[in-house]
Each structure stands twice: as structure tokens, then as C-alpha cells.
Amino acid sequence: MTTIFDAPEDFATTALAGFATIYSRYVRHVRGGVVRSTKVSKGKVSVVIGGGSGHYPAFAGYVGPGLADAAVAGDVFASPSTAAVARVCRHADQGGGILLGFGNYAGDVLNFGVAAERLRAEGIDVRIVPVTDDVASAPMDAAAKRRGIAGDLVVFKIAGAAAEAGMNLDDVERVTRHANDRTVSFGVAFKGCTLPGAGGPLFTVPHGQMALGLGIHGEPGIKEEAIIPAKDLAKLLTEKLLVERPVGTTKVGVVLNGLGATKYEELFVLWTTVSTLLKGAGLDVVAPEAGEFVTSLDMQGCSLTLLWLDDELETLWSAACDTPVLRRGATFATEPATDALDDIEGKMVFAPASEASKEAGKCVTGLLSGIAAALKGAEDELGRIDAQAGDGDHGQGMRRGSAAALDAANAAVAAGAGAASVLAVAGDAWADRAGGTSGAIWGLLLRSWSNALSDSDAIEKDAAVRGARLALDGVTRLGRAAWRQDAGRCADPVCGNAGARGRFGQNAVGRLVTGG
């Protein structure tokens, strides 16, 4: 279990700060993430990756020459906020556009997606690639619904190598999507992980059993079987992936990943048979890696990832990189970055607003004040409901988010903002402080709604209704949800994407949706 921490809620941010101190030769700490501490050439495509914490070295440990330019880190197993993603991207931007990489989970899809929209509106070209390597989470013909697990490393490595090689954003996106299409993983778990401060593990596996098709957030797998010898385990993992081998493939990149408490020497034992089986299948193994690359706190288990190589992918997979966790080939001539890391969104400067819109902004603030008061009163009840399926922090998140929204709105009013700006910054603050999926949804609702308002007019009835429609459309589109007119409810809601279906919804992903 996770044992070393102070306040459990500070675990992720403190860990990130400590990491950044130890590895200052690679990274600089910015709020919500890290960016390279070495100079990056202007015009290079920036590869920005991220997700929840608790997966080290994913994702901050991948930052360095030849791999990622920056990483965003949310709370433990919770998506980073939209504001954090956008903020880290602004720091990383070199004018060549941004490739955003993350695992295919509801909260990440939403937060990285909204951040991408916001950055595009600021004139930064952003592309997103959700990683979908886990063959256990959806069948081959629904591969886009699969979760991202240890394939994250592989797909991000290809993106980083492509950007380092000077490809433009179109090409980096193309080859990263191609790498994702050709990356498959399958894993097993022997023992669940324990969140900092939690009384017990997120799931347990009966003694002598293993769970097949594990997730990396304490999702317990799709079925349980008796633990088998290393040779048989190697066969199980390898054969499960060879089924999806593209015709004509003769080379593979390989990652044998430990989840935390499964040790290197066990992975090396497993590797001896895996490599024999791959060779036996007529595959050349290129630059294999065995170690801890995408962990799940102290979970015990492992996964095998294969990247079906073609010439382009082989070149990129084998290319040099130098990061805290993955180093290949020659080092890079680097020099320390010298630009200041101001908190880019910290300045509140608003376009001039009409008096009518300023008054309307005050009205928005009044409404937010009511919302914040109501949610403060409902905190315990929301927490109680959430605890039935999640970790019981939904009330806390809603209280924190609505209070932050009110504070931001008040500050905007004081700075002379009009109604549209007041509602927009309130949404951003909600998403940033509440965190998780619910924060992202509420931030998105308010910000989308603000697009129907203006800083020059009072709020008309039509604009308010139009805003409500924009808010609904925003959540529907970015949450990849569909509104069923006939049934009057979501048929495929936010929680219906790859990471949150069926059994997977019960643990961390459920937590992301309900309370994170």
C-alpha cells in the first residue's frame, strides 16, 4: 500500500514537486505539470502528454529530448483540469503546434479536448491522440474504445521522436495515430493498489489467482484464473497479442511493463520466454524494454505491449532520447532554458465592457453566489451519494469548484469585465479547482454558455437560452455523448466511453466520472 505521504490530498502535487527537484536537469515545475528545463528549438512541434498521477514514470518521467516536451499531472488517478492542460501547453508551445497525447479515459478525453479547443481559439494549432492499446477493454473492431495502458510509452515515444526529427504537426499527428493503431497491450494483476490514505486496496485478487485484462486505475480485470508459471504467463500474454498481428509484420518494438510491486527480476525472467516466443513467431525484436514505465501505485502485475513496426516506426522507435526513465543512444547537446516561467493565465486583462454588460456580470456573480451556497450546503449529501460507487469526494469537488468560480467572477467584476468574460473565467476556475471529470463538465458548461453572451450588451432572454443550448452541445461533443430525443436521456453518456464501461466503471474511472 501507499505508505509515505503527509496529507493524502497533497500526495500528487508534492510528488511532482519532489520529482522536479531531483530531475531539474530534465524538467522545470510549473503549476500542474513539468516542462523541459533545456532549450527547445523554435518552431518544433511540442509533444505534451499527461493524465492522472500514481503512474510514475508516466508521465513526467518521459519529459526530455527525443520524447515529450511537457507533462500535465492530475491528482492520483484523476484527470488534470482543462486549465492545467492549457497552461502547461502554453509553456511548451514553440510555435510549431502541439500534439496532445493521453490515455483514452473519460476525464482525460474531456479535459484535453476542451483545452485543445481553448488553445486553438488562442491561435495555437493543437492535435489530440488518445492512446487505445489495451486489447482487454474492447474488441478489435471497436479498437477506438480501448483504454490506454503501457502503450502510452510507445505512442508518446514515436510522437517525441517525430517532433525531434523536425516533422511538422501534420506528420507528427499522422505517425502518432499510426503508432497508436499498431500498438497493443495485455496485462495481468496479482494484487490491487492502495490510494494514499485509503483503508484498503481498490480491489483484491484471491490468493493464488491473477486477474486478466487489468486496468491501471485499480480496475480489477475481466476474469480471474489461477497463477501460472512464468513460461505459461509469457505464452498467455504473447498469444493474446499475436492474434492482432497485421499481415506482413516481421518486426516488433516491445515493452514489458511492471505495475509497481512486480519487480525487475521477475520481468527479466518473463522476458526470456517472451523473446523466445516472439522469435518463434518469426518476429525480430527491436529495442525491447523491461521495467516500470506505466505503474499503478503499488499494484502487483505486469503487461506486455507490442508495436508492430514498419520502416518509419522502426526508425522512430529506435531513435535517441534522454529522459529520467528512458534513455537511448547518444545524449543531446542541451543548454538550460532561461525564459521565465510566469503563470501564463495569471493576468486578468479584459476587453472594455459596456456598463450594461458589467451590470449583467454582477447578475452572473449573484447567480454563482447562490450556486456556491447551495453546493456548500449539499456537500455532505453529494459525498454520501458518491461514496456508494466512488470515493466520496464529489461533494468536496463541487463545493471547491463553485467557490472558486464565484471568487474568479468577483475578481473579474472588480477588474471591469463584462458578462461573457465573467462567466468564462468562472467556468475556467471551476474546472481548475474542482478537478476531475465533474469539474471539467461544469467548466465546459459555463464557458460554452458564455459564448452566447457578450461584453457589450445586457443579457437578453434569447441569449440565455442560446447559451444553455451551447453548453449542452459542448458537453455532448467533447464528452462524445449522444442525446437520445426519444428516451430523453443519454444513451452513450460521458461515462460510456472506453474507460468507463461495464465493470471498469466501478473503480477509478467511475471515480473520475462521479467524483474526481
Add this chain to the structure above:
Amino acid sequence: MTTIFDAPEDFATTALAGFATIYSRYVRHVRGGVVRSTKVSKGKVSVVIGGGSGHYPAFAGYVGPGLADAAVAGDVFASPSTAAVARVCRHADQGGGILLGFGNYAGDVLNFGVAAERLRAEGIDVRIVPVTDDVASAPMDAAAKRRGIAGDLVVFKIAGAAAEAGMNLDDVERVTRHANDRTVSFGVAFKGCTLPGAGGPLFTVPHGQMALGLGIHGEPGIKEEAIIPAKDLAKLLTEKLLVERPVGTTKVGVVLNGLGATKYEELFVLWTTVSTLLKGAGLDVVAPEAGEFVTSLDMQGCSLTLLWLDDELETLWSAACDTPVLRRGATFATEPATDALDDIEGKMVFAPASEASKEAGKCVTGLLSGIAAALKGAEDELGRIDAQAGDGDHGQGMRRGSAAALDAANAAVAAGAGAASVLAVAGDAWADRAGGTSGAIWGLLLRSWSNALSDSDAIEKDAAVRGARLALDGVTRLGRAAWRQDAGRCADPVCGNAGARGRFGQNAVGRLVTGG
């Protein structure tokens, strides 16, 4: 617990083979260890390190430019045999002499010590430095009795940097001893580790408790206390070491080590306070490392190691290195080694022997045949006795060792060897195949005994008696034991050194002594 393995007894060798395949850019696999796979300049001092397996990345993960030239790996938590140490050293030798580094445990002291004597007899200059960093294992005024834990990394790094810088063997030995004198560690354990195939952990810590002063072979620590927040744990570890701060020291090298199931993010959290405390004590922190460097299978816990720097040590601690686990600064221009890795002791070529000595050799073989038969018959009984205090494999080791000795003696007789040579190779084979401490002791006894014989004469009664005395002296000297004439038994036997005293003798070190 350790979960991925085939036959438990093959765990260490299979893991080493898998490691060598994955990291072939750094190492080549030789029987019992690994050597660099890249060319090393002639005349450079070779740094050869090692110990039991189960501690990855210690020790094979430290091999590469700027650090070790080779690593010897015994069975899990058991010393490598004398023959394995000697064999790996012969592969690593570049004519500049060899610095042998290992943790201060009974079995390692014996096997590395005997190997050093043997290599010296072959004309290779060898120095030994046992690492003694664990402040919990003996008081400051008996520092030479301390065990080696995560300080291994620090001391070996200094040795490797010194050798890479071109220092001669005298200087490499001097600075390595100096580094060891200035390296201190202290650790805590939250949960014990489980050997491959074992039914339960080597020790348990009550829920909510932590064991202070842990060892890295499942030794449970010197006392138990309630688990405390990270800030307090950082204070506990740091203050315990600051007591031993040499006057005038203003800089420290630091390693914050995870034992296996304690994860990086926990170490990063701990680091934030450790670094603050060190700075508060007026110490500049130089090139700190936090991660898994000396593990104990899947043990949960961590340790803090400080290296009190002076100018020379700072230069060496900060120097570039490139290994599977530790990489600093620029990479090294390397090219693959091309020399063949023949099994160096595989050829049996003997000096011409007299007919009388050849006959005496056959007599030795007859005696060994009787010993092997007796030990085969006693295998179960020896195992039963061993299981009371150790892991029950003593009978197996004695049967295997004596059978190997007989085989080697027969082969030597067939190759025309005289009595001295027959007994010497029999001893070597016993040590090599039995493994552990008992194998080392028996190998040493027979080889020392052979020094009283010759290949030119028959065996006289006096020579036989002189051989017995040499055998006793050899074990006494290399085991750092004292023969008490008054009591007629060992007062400070092999098991009386730092690692095997008091409580520590009950687990792995006890196992080394009794059955390994």
C-alpha cells in the same frame, strides 16, 4: 510477493540471462555474472562488484562506462561462489588490476576474499573493499562491522569514476575506502519480501507499524514503531545520519532508495522534506538520486544514504556514467567488445606430474567418492536440520558440491593431474556448484589443503597434517574467525560479522551461513 518464476531455484540465473538480453548494449552474459559489452581500454583498473541476486539493479544494473566493469550474481540473497567471482574477474581484467566491491556479509567476505587470493596467485593484483554503510547494524566506533545496503551504489560509483578517470589501483582502492568511510545509510521497512516459491514473507511488520534499521535480505530491523507522516519520516532518517556528519562537511551526495514495493512518487514526496532538512543543516545537496537502486525483492520500505563530500569525492560522484540504472552527463563513445568470452577456467591443463603423485591423486579421488556417497545419503537429514533455522537447502548444497568435486577430481586424474592439482580443482568445483557460504568454506578447505601437497611426490603423513592446518588457517583468516584455544570453539565465527549478528542471523544471513 515474488510471483513470476518457473522453477524457483532457476530464478536468479534466468533473471540474469533476461537482463543481459534486454541490456545487451551494456553487458554480456558470462557464467555467474555480466561484463561490459563495450571495449575497455587496456591497463584500466577493473571495478568488479557483486553479491546475491534479488537486489536489482544491484549489481548487474551498475555495469557500464563510468561505473562497474562487471558484476557477479549469486543465487537470491546468497553470495556468488568463489569460482564465479574469479571467473568474472578474469573476463574483466584489463591488466590494470581489479577492485572488488561487495556488501559486508559473511558469505560475500569469504567468497570474494578467497577469489582475490586465487587471482593474486595467478598474477592479477586484486584489492577488496566491503561496503559498510548501514548505521543500524553496528555503532559508529565499530563501523567496520556494519552491513552494506544502499551505500553500495555510492561506493561503487566512486570506484568506477576513479577507474574511468585513469587512476591506478592504489588510488582507486584509496578513494573507494575513503568513500566507504564517508557513506552512511539508514532505512525503514513496512512489509517483508517473499522469496520465489516461498509460502510467506521472510518477516512481517504489524499493520500500521514500521521496522527501523532494516536489512536488505529480509532482516526485519532493530525495533518497531508506528508509521509516521512523510515529514516525520524524513526527519527520522535525516537526523539519524546527521549525527555522523564529519566536522567541516558542507556538501553531500544523496541516494533515497526504494526497496521494491515503495514507489517513486512516495520517494519524491519524502525527498521534498529530506532536501529541506539537509539544506537547513547547511549542506549543499549534490547530484541527488531517488529511485530503486538496491532492492530486496518486493520489500516495502526505503533508506536514505548520505555521502559526505570533499572535493575529490564531489568530482567523482558527479562524474559521467552510463549504465542501465544510473546515467549522468555525456554519453561515452563506445564500440562493441569483440573478444570471445570463452569459459576461462574451462580448460584443464595441468603441469606434468610424477607417477607417484598421479597415484596419490587417484587416492584423493577415492576419498572424495566416499565423501560424496556419504553426503548423498545424508542429504535429507542435513536439509531437515537446516530447515530449523534456514531454508532447508543445506543437504542439497552439500550433495551437489561433493558430487561436483568428485567429477572434477576424476576429470583431473584423467587429464594426468597430480595429487595437489586434483584436490585443488575438487575444491573449486565444490565451491562453484554448492554455492553460498558452506560451498565457499568447503572449497576453501580443500584448496588450502592442496597447498601442502605437490604434483611431484606421493602424499606423506606430514603433508596431510600440514594440509589440515592450512585448511583451518584459510577458513579462520578469510572468514575473519578466531579459534579460542581455551574453549575449543569459535568465539567469533564466520557468522559473527556485521551482517549475521543477533537478530540479523535469523533470516537471510542466517540462511547464507547455514544453508546457502
